[in-house]
Amino acid sequence: MEADENRELLERLLATSDAPCPSCEYNLRGLKGQHCPECNQRLVLRVGLAEPRLGAFVTGLVGIAAGLGFCGLLGIYFLVYLIHRNFQFAGPGAAIVPLPIGTTLCGGLLWWWIDRRGWLGRKERGPRWAITAAVFAVSLVCPLAFTVLIR
């Protein structure tokens, strides 16, 4: 949209309507120009969703972030621990193996999940939540493996 066209449409819309600034919530009714008079941020007209369906996407994001955080932080902890102990570990060595795998897996999954957000949004409700559940489950495999192996 051209800048002048955006300005004209914005002014026409706000001439008779109340609308809060998305940044500072200042009422923009009667706005002249394209900048909020309160916070001076530039404003644009956009098409928005009445009710964005973000539940599945956010649920998947939480699962992936939990797996990444668990494996990543414990991986760093064990790396520091091993460096201080000259790489001597009294516990089961196999328990540490899921940590770098989980960090890599969840890191890749996080990138993929964010990249595929539009693809997920186009799915019907059933498949969308089935994919989300699968991603959530995959994200927790390495933290669970670590928990079982460390005993």
Ligand SMILES: [Zn+2]
């Ligand atoms: Zn503002």
